[in-house]
Amino acid sequence: MNRSTVIVRNSFFFYISFFTAGTQTIVTQMYLLKHYPAEKAILLPAILLLGALTGITGAFVSRKFLKVKTSALTIGFLIFLHAFCFLALLNTANIFLYTLFYIAGCFLMAFLYNYLDNYYARTADASSIDWHIRSLLVFQMLAFIISPLFFAVSGSALLSTVTVALLAILTGTPALLILTKSIRTGMNITETKVVQQKQAPMDSKEKLALVYILLLFTVVSIYLSMVTFIVSDYYRFAGYSTKSGVALMITSLAACIGVLKLKPLKEDKAGENIPDRHFRPQLQLLITCTALAMGLLLMLKLVNSFIYFLLISIVLGYVYGLFLNSTRQYAVNISNYRNSTLFLTIYNNGQSISFVVSNILLACIWLIQKIIDAEYYLLLFMMLLALLVIDLVLLMRWRTQN
Numbered sequence: 160m161n162r163s164t165v166i167v168r169n170s171f172f173f174y175i176s177f178f179t180a181g182t183q184t185i186v187t188q189m190y191l192l193k194h195y196p197a198e199k200a201i202l203l204p205a206i207l208l209l210g211a212l213t214g215i216t217g218a219f220v221s222r223k224f225l226k227v228k229t230s231a232l233t234i235g236f237l238i239f240l241h242a243f244c245f246l247a248l249l250n251t252a253n254i255f256l257y258t259l260f261y262i263a264g265c266f267l268m269a270f271l272y273n274y275l276d277n278y279y280a281r282t283a284d285a286s287s288i289d290w291h292i293r294s295l296l297v298f299q300m301l302a303f304i305i306s307p308l309f310f311a312v313s314g315s316a317l318l319s320t321v322t323v324a325l326l327a328i329l330t331g332t333p334a335l336l337i338l339t340k341s342i343r344t345g346m347n348i349t350e351t352k353v354v355q356q357k358q359a360p361m362d363s364k365e366k367l368a369l370v371y372i373l374l375l376f377t378v379v380s381i382y383l384s385m386v387t388f389i390v391s392d393y394y395r396f397a398g399y400s401t402k403s404g405v406a407l408m409i410t411s412l413a414a415c416i417g418v419l420k421l422k423p424l425k426e427d428k429a430g431e432n433i434p435d436r437h438f439r440p441q442l443q444l445l446i447t448c449t450a451l452a453m454g455l456l457l458m459l460k461l462v463n464s465f466i467y468f469l470l471i472s473i474v475l476g477y478v479y480g481l482f483l484n485s486t487r488q489y490a491v492n493i494s495n496y497r498n499s500t501l502f503l504t505i506y507n508n509g510q511s512i513s514f515v516v517s518n519i520l521l522a523c524i525w526l527i528q529k530i531i532d533a534e535y536y537l538l539l540f541m542m543l544l545a546l547l548v549i550d551l552v553l554l555m556r557w558r559t560q561n
Contacts, residue, residue: 164337165287168279169294171238171334174326175272176302178245178264183207185310186249187261194252204518206258210265211511217269218508222500225277234271235335241267242327249319273507275334277500280491289423292487296418296480304411308404361502364560365493368438369505371553372486376513377520378450378546379479383407384517385539389457393536396465406469410476417480423488434492439485440558446478446485447554451547458540 187206191199224233241264248260276295283291313319361369386407391399424437453471461467490506493499505512524542528535 162287162290165283165290166294167333168337169291169298169334171275171330172272172295173298173302174330175268176299177306177323177326178241178268180303180306181310182210182248182261182264184307189310190248190257195254202254206261208515208518209258209262211514213262214265214269214511215508215515217266218273218504218511220266221270221274221277222504224274225500234274234338235331237267237271238327238331238335241271242324242331245323245327246320249323250316269508269511273504275338276507277494277503278338280494280503288491289488292484292491293418296483296487297415300411300415300418300480304408308408364435364557365502367553367557367560368486368489369502371443371550371557372490372506373509373512373516374546374550374553375447375450375482376509377516378543378550380510380513380517381520381539381543382475384521389536390468394460394463394465394468396468402465402468406472409469410472410479413473413476414480414483417477417482418484419480421481421484434489434496437485437489437492438557439489440554442481442485444551444554446482447547447550449478450475451544451551454540454544454547458537458544 187203188199191202195202244260244264244267248257248264251257251260279291280288309322310319313322387399387403390396390403390406396402424439453475456471457468487506490503494503520542524535524538527533528538
């Protein structure tokens with residue numbers, strides 16, 4: 160499959176991420192502010208947590224469909240259902256219906272994301288797999304930049320509805336057409352890897368790598384959820400709302416650059432069937448150490464300047480892009496090498512899992528702060544740094560495994 164076809168096909172991941180970014184960061188918050196302002200502090204985490212849990216469920220359910228012949232018509236119907244849920248939640252005032260459409264949308268989003276990603280990864284040739292990974296991540300990053308900004312400034316349910324409908328049509332239609340062709344041409348057993356009904360459990364190195372990845376996702380999730388408060392309460396910048404938004408946008412752009420800059424590994428005939436090399440332990444060590452250093456600089460606040468904060472954000476964004484690209488390459492290669500969907504499915508659920516874990520950890524920090532009367536942000540940074548140190552230990556442990 161040529162490069163342009165892969166990019167057009169993967170544009171659907173922009174739509175999926177547009178839903179995730181919009182509903183998690185802006186849409187739900189604005190809905191609650193408008194309709195349930197008094198209960199927003201309780202309803203927001205409850206709704207988002209339900210969405211994360213149903214998303215995790217949707218991804219694991221999709222694994223079952225990877226083991227059987229699934230038609231493009233079925234996928235098209237699920238895309239239609241997701242678009243319906245997205246449009247419905249934008250146009251309802253009832254909290255029960257909003258929550259229902261939101262969790263249904265999260266389920267379908269995770270199902271489609273994981274199913275299509277696994278299917279594309281398993282049917283891609285060596286020349287297109289790198290572009291699949293890169294384009295997916297770039298579309299994802301762009302959606303996380305554009306979607307919150309769009310919903311923040313649109314101010315119109317009609318404009319949001321029309322935009323979402325157009326996105327679903329413009330990205331879903333070519334994805335379905337290409338998928339249909341892929342399914343037809345993939346009938347040849349030599350072209351399509353059939354997922355085994357019974358899949359072997361992950362080995363120790365894969366488990367260590369997965370825990371490392373999930374921990375780093377958790378660090379990112381905590382930081383992103385707290386960045387506005389860090390800017391306003393810890394650094395005490397004026398215009399904190401705008402500045403935190405700018406910082407997040409620049410961080411995401413830096414992540415896009417990191418994704419694009421990381422080149423795929425060269426073919427190694429001696430080790431081409433060994434997926435461990437795609438983990439790139441030296442690179443992961445560099446990423447983790449850099450994140451640890453930037454975290455220390457953030458905590459120490461050597462210069463109380465927004466430029467100082469932005470420079471740290473750029474570095475963090477860039478290494479996060481390297482992390483996303485390299486670990487996704489590893490996840491895809493593990494999936495293909497072991498003829499199993501488990502690792503990639505958990506990887507695709509990394510952000511949802513980390514969202515749940517990060518909320519638990521933030522609640523723990525709040526409780527500890529109340530008990531010992533310590534500085535909240537000091538506890539926050541200490542926890543983030545501790546998670547990164549654990550990641551370093553996991554990397555060392557990974558390298559000693561046979």
